């Protein structure tokens with residue numbers, strides 16, 4: 001086997017071009033990690049280096065309709081301001097929908113490489129459907145131990161026509177059934193943005209496009225040497241994330257010391273603020289650094305929905321906020337340029353935001 005993977009280009013051929021993914025490496029019975037995956041000490045899990053794992057937990061918000069909606073909204077705003085990362089329970093998305101999309105994720109990644117390879121950058125019938133491994137394989141110092149399928153949602157018909165059959169209906173259903181939750185979150189968050197009326201144009205600016213990713217993190221032979229996803233903040237307005245029970249997602253709110261584990265809660269969804277909302281809120285709500293560790297004994301999946309502005313939107317601090325005379329901390333940027341900037345470099349904490357910062 002070491003013969004097969006003798007050089008970086010062999011590895012690239014096997015993982016990316018043939019579509020075996022990192023999962024394919026694991027299935028070959030790899031006993032030690034190839035050096036391409038070994039993160040430099042300063043990058044790799046600062047968890048082990050200088051920073052502690054905190055015993056704290058991110059807020060858990062019960063969104064039951066029986067609870068006072070005003071209190072729920074305040075709890076959402078507080079969590080978004082103070083933490084940027086929280087979990088919601090009784091959120092209205094049926095558990096069956098969550099279970100189905102998790103099953104569908106396994107089903108997709110368990111397809112033979114010949115099937116998955118149809119969706120790589122080189123082969124995919126649509127730019128909006130992409131199967132791959134790592135994040136920026138050609139630019140990273142070290143590869144990430146993760147396979148993904150990324151689905152940009154345009155409309156139902158296009159999704160029906162282009163998304164892989166193995167997960168199409170379930171991913172679409174999950175996306176549809178989280179829409180009301182996304183609106184409810186936005187309606188709560190608007191309270192502290194001086195946005196009184198959520199008209200169609202304003203709503204589209206916050207959530208005019210969506211992307212769903214199916215993430216697969218195979219068992220890793222040397223989990224301490226690499227990462228599933230390197231530290232980054234999302235470029236979304238906010239992200240709705242479903243994770244399985246494995247664990248491994250860590251977050252680091254800015255004013256806190258150390259990384260906090262996002263403990264899996266059955267039936268819960270994880271919500272995190274992204275860069276677009278940090279920019280539009282002029283820093284009131286902050287996107288938060290997070291990373292995913294690898295696991296030596298279990299596969300892990302997660303299914304984030306990135307709730308985004310449309311690529312063609314210009315985003316900047318909202319006029320409603322600046323009306324009070326507050327100085328803008330960010331420039332207006334074309335959202336697609338912002339996203340391009342994110343993908344142009346490897347994961348690097350919150351550095352993408354520098355692109356929009358006024359110095």
Ligand SMILES: O=C(O)CCC(=O)C(=O)O
Nearest residue numbers: 215229243249292302304
């Ligand atoms: O797998 C996870 O829990 C998080 C993944 C993530 O951060 C991302 O896809 O942006």
Ligand SMILES: [Fe+2]
Nearest residue numbers: 232233234290
């Ligand atoms: Fe993320």
